[in-house]
Amino acid sequence: MLNVLMLGIGQCGNRILDAVNREAFGGSSRLSKYYSRQKFPSRVETLAINTAINDLKELRFTAAKDRLHVPNLHGVGANRGIGKQGFWENREMIMEEIERRGDFDIAFVMTSASGGTGSSFTPLVVHELKERYKKITVIPVMVLPFREEGSIYLQNAAFSMRDIMEVESDGIILVDNQYLKRLSGDIKTAYDRINEMVAERLLFLIESLDSEMLSVTDLGDFKTVMRGGLGMGTLGFYESDKKTTSLTSAIEGSIKPTGLLYPADVYEDAARAMIIIQGSKEYLEVDEITKAVEKLSTKIGQVFKGIVIKKGRPKVLSVFTLSQVPDLEMLYAQAAQAIQDEKSKKTRAKKQLDDAFAYIEDLEEVY
Amino acid sequence: MRRIYLVLIAIMLLAIPFAPMVAAASEADEEVEEETTIRDFSLRVDEGVRIGDYRVELISVISRVDGLIEVKVWKRVSTFEDWRVMEILRDANFDEGADRGGLTITVIEIFDEDTVRMRAKYRSSYGYPQKYITERGMAPKNLPELEVTTALDRKDVSVGDEVKVTITVNNIGNATARDVAVQDSPPLPAFRYVAGYPPKIKNSLEPGESDVAVYSMVAATEGDVTIPATVARYADSKSRVSSASSQPQSVTIKPKRKPDLVLLVEPPQPISYGGRGTVNVTVKNQGDASAYMVEVKSNLKSVGDGLEVVEGNLDRSFLEIPAGGSESYSTTIEGSRSGSRIIDLLATFQADGAILQKETTFEVMVLERELRFLYFLPIVPVLILAAWLFRRYKEYKY
Incomplete structure (x- = not known):
């Protein structure tokens, strides 16, 4: 059995974590926490960490003991500097809280790359986890911001991504809000849907890694996949509907843009991949699977396949790392532009202020 | 001469009340002989008859067998009074007899001890004899009653x-x-x-x-x-x-008097489990004779355990219960097992040497043990549910 740690850091991370907990309750009802029990596929410990207590309070499905308030300020105001300082000041307290939950084989650290607490804490938390748990696999789940959300967010995303890469995580799973906002209309529904999608995929992944599979894909395979390419990847998912229960279309569906959390052309950009297929026996045609995987292999190279027999229509989860991330480059370019703009704006303001002050430079107040 | 003389006297006598009659008397005297009449009448002792101014009273019948009676004859407004014993069927002249203006009386028959029949001869002018009751007759008689x-x-x-x-x-x-x-x-x-x-x-x-x-x-x-x-x-x-x-x-x-006992039992209210109740027994004699050696016995012991006497005794004996009298006593019983029990009460008593019996039954109810906590049982799931919900609420309340 896998010991899984799921950390949600910052407002975004907290919400994804709440979605995970909600998913574990069975999803649907708001009141499910009063009558249902959480059903995690493995031993899963969840912990929501935030500097802003209001963000912790709005969680619904995360137990109170699993909400950790870092008593710094009321949030860090998207300032990574303050965030880092806050972490260092409370490092022991945070890590003790994690260590109290026992040993872990894998940790998912869910956060937004752009926020204050999330972007500043996550690289440090990943580092600390790597330090303290020698054999742990740490997978940050980074949520990229809407490009138009603001220059500070873009800047934060850029720097935090770099920080993460530096602390040697076992691969990053990318989620792009910008890409996913097409899902539904208003922002609240969109966020909820994104969080739900992430939660659903992560739980499916954990379940698959912990299952006795027909065709073996375990944590080691997952790690291998995640270390491929740039060490950045994403998840694709497809659940067959009543009409089309064909496995081929399911597998293809999981790597189509509609099933992905981050925009990528899997056939072109993927470095390594893992296809996990779940469903009732009658759907799992060996030929179909083999053909589909072969098709992928010829394009990508290494494709792990896992088959889990579980009652229900076929569901396919695809995990893959990318060998090139054109969108990320664009993001950095935008970020650099944003930083430049910010800088010149600041200089201009400074100059304007200096010019204004110059008027009174040699003067004294007269009463 | 002598006759004239007598007539003159008679006229004078008669002429005193009735002067007009003097002339008539003189005339009658002149005719010498006046007419006489004979009348029969019966008399009882203490009765009398009026004949003119004469009164004839029967005093008593002296002897029926001898035919002797006693009479009294007297004349009004005159000194004439004659008590005489008369013999039956023998004429007796009073005041010189009928021929001379007096009375001649004969006893004809003696009916019994106080009734006789007489015949009187007198001048017609005296009229009819009229009966009356003498003063003696009206006086109380000396008789026992x-x-x-x-x-x-x-x-x-x-x-x-x-x-x-x-x-x-x-x-x-x-x-x-x-x-x-x-x-x-x-x-x-x-x-x-x-x-x-x-x-x-x-x-x-x-x-x-x-x-x-x-x-x-x-x-x-x-x-x-x-x-x-x-x-x-x-x-x-x-x-x-x-x-x-x-x-x-x-x-x-x-009908013959006899005692009649009635056993009146006031059974206790249903006794709570382990509680006590009072049985009031009244032995009442409704008959009209005393009942002796009254013994009241119950079958409480044989009714089964779970009901026992804790104070007093249901069995009692009384030497005598008089007619209309009654004896009462009460007993406290304790119920230690629920259920309904019928208790017989038998009164044995003696009357006129015979042994009589009277019986009655009454019911004692011992209620089920009241398990109060059962009332709270339905609340328990609600409490558990509430506790569960509250725990969950606390668990997720940050």
Whole structure:
């Protein structure tokens, strides 16, 4: 059995974590926490960490003991500097809280790359986890911001991504809000849907890694996949509907843009991949699977396949790392532009202020 | 001459009240002989007849056998008065006889001791004899008279009861009653005589004297009985026998008296489990005789355990419970097992040597043990649910 740690850091991370907990309750009802029990596929410990207590309070499905308030300020105001300082000041307290939950084989650290607490804490938390748990696999789940959300967010995303890469995580799973906002209309529904999608995929992944599979894909395979390419990847998912229960279309569906959390052309950009297929026996045609995987292999190279027999229509989860991330480059370019703009704006303001002050430079107040 | 002389006197006598008659008398005298008439009449002792100014009274019949009576003849407004014993069928002249203006009386017949028939001869002018009652006749007679009363000492008589009969004989007359004898007809077979029979009364009773005879009898059979009148016979000084009797009485004899016990039980209210209740027992004698050696017994022990006497006793005995009397007692019982139990109560008593029984039953309910916590049982799931929800709420409340 896998010991899984799921950390949600910052407002975004907290919400994804709440979605995970909600998913574990069975999803649907708001009141499910009063009558249902959480059903995690493995031993899963969840912990929501935030500097802003209001963000912790709005969680619904995360137990109170699993909400950790870092008593710094009321949030860090998207300032990574303050965030880092806050972490260092409370490092022991945070890590003790994690260590109290026992040993872990894998940790998912869910956060937004752009926020204050999330972007500043996550690289440090990943580092600390790597330090303290020698054999742990740490997978940050980074949520990229809407490009138009603001220059500070873009800047934060850029720097935090770099920080993460530096602390040697076992691969990053990318989620792009910008890409996913097409899902539904208003922002609240969109966020909820994104969080739900992430939660659903992560739980499916954990379940698959912990299952006795027909065709073996375990944590080691997952790690291998995640270390491929740039060490950045994403998840694709497809659940067959009543009409089309064909496995081929399911597998293809999981790597189509509609099933992905981050925009990528899997056939072109993927470095390594893992296809996990779940469903009732009658759907799992060996030929179909083999053909589909072969098709992928010829394009990508290494494709792990896992088959889990579980009652229900076929569901396919695809995990893959990318060998090139054109969108990320664009993001950095935008970020650099944003930083430049910010800088010149600041200089201009400074100059304007200096010019204004110059008027009174040699003067004294007269009463 | 002498005759003229007498006539003159007679005229003078007659002329005093009736002057006009003097001339007539003179005329009659002149005719010498006046007409006489003969009349028969009967007389009783103390009766008399008026014939002109003469009065003839029968004093007594001296002897019927000898035909002797005593009469008194007198004349109004005159000194003439003659007491004489007359013999039957022999004329007797009074005031010189009928021929001379007096009376000639003959006793024709003596009917009995006080009635005679007479014939009087007198001048027609005296008119018809008219009867009257003499002063002596109107005066009270010296005769004994008895009054007899019979009295029973009780009106409510049942078979077996002794009744005392008191016969009182009182002489309310003014002469001594002799040879008094009481004749009392026994009301057999409704009664049996016990003592004092036949009743004895003094042989002679002075005026105003009374005597009492008492005898007792026992009622033997039930029904309406008429006690015949008691007759007392007695004789007066002349040995004339009379009788007097009391009023007959009727008596209803009721059936024989006997005791009749009733057991009245006031059972306790349903006893709570392990609680106590009081049984009130009243032994009432509704009959009309005492019940003796009354023993009340219950079958409480054989009813089964779970019910026991903790105070007093249901079994009691009483030496005597008089008619109309009652005895009450109460007992405290404790129920240690639920259920309903029927308890028999048997009263045994003696009356007239016979042993009688009376029985009654009553029910004692012991209620089920009240398990109060059961009332709270339905709340428990609600509480558990509430506790669960509250715990969950606390768990997720940050």
